[in-house]
Amino acid sequence: MNSVLLVFIGGGFGSLARYGMGEVVKRNFEGNFPLATFLSNLLSCTVLAIATYFIAEKSAGSLSVKLLVITGFCGGFSTFSAFSFETISLIRAGYAALAAWNVALSLGVCFVLVYILAKAS
Numbered sequence: 001m002n003s004v005l006l007v008f009i010g011g012g013f014g015s016l017a018r019y020g021m022g023e024v025v026k027r028n029f030e031g032n033f034p035l036a037t038f039l040s041n042l043l044s045c046t047v048l049a050i051a052t053y054f055i056a057e058k059s060a061g062s063l064s065v066k067l068l069v070i071t072g073f074c075g076g077f078s079t080f081s082a083f084s085f086e087t088i089s090l091i092r093a094g095y096a097a098l099a100a101w102n103v104a105l106s107l108g109v110c111f112v113l114v115y116i117l118a119k120a121s
Contacts, residue, residue, distance in 0.1 A: 003042035003067050010072015014044075016084040017077045032095055037079055038106055043079035049117030 013014050025036035051069040055062040083106055094116035 001092055003063075003087060006064055006067040007075075011067040012072075013076075014073040014076025017073075019078035024071075027120040030091070032090065032098055032101060034083070034090075037082045037086055038102070041078045041080075041083060041106055042113065044074045045114050046117065047077070048074045049114045052118065053120070 012078070018036075021040045021043075022036040025039065029035055048070055051065060051074075055065055055070075083102075087099045087102050090102060
């Protein structure tokens, strides 16, 4: 399948998943912490680490899986731009401590998660 098409399809599904995560969080949680972005990035890191493991285990079709899942889906699902914007918005709204927690949790948890899952493979 065409590489561009694989990235397009994966990115579309990732973007829909990101939108869905935002809707679920909006309906079920209150507060100033950007939980939808945090959870999207956390789950995207999990998917990326698991996909990387399976690509390493099975070389057949690895480029297609990489383009569809890692570049496409994870690229559409994770959102560094929203993370950055929401962190600055927290600071501007007077929630500097919450912004610091957002940075620490997002970076720390996601890095540790990918490290642990990658180490297991």
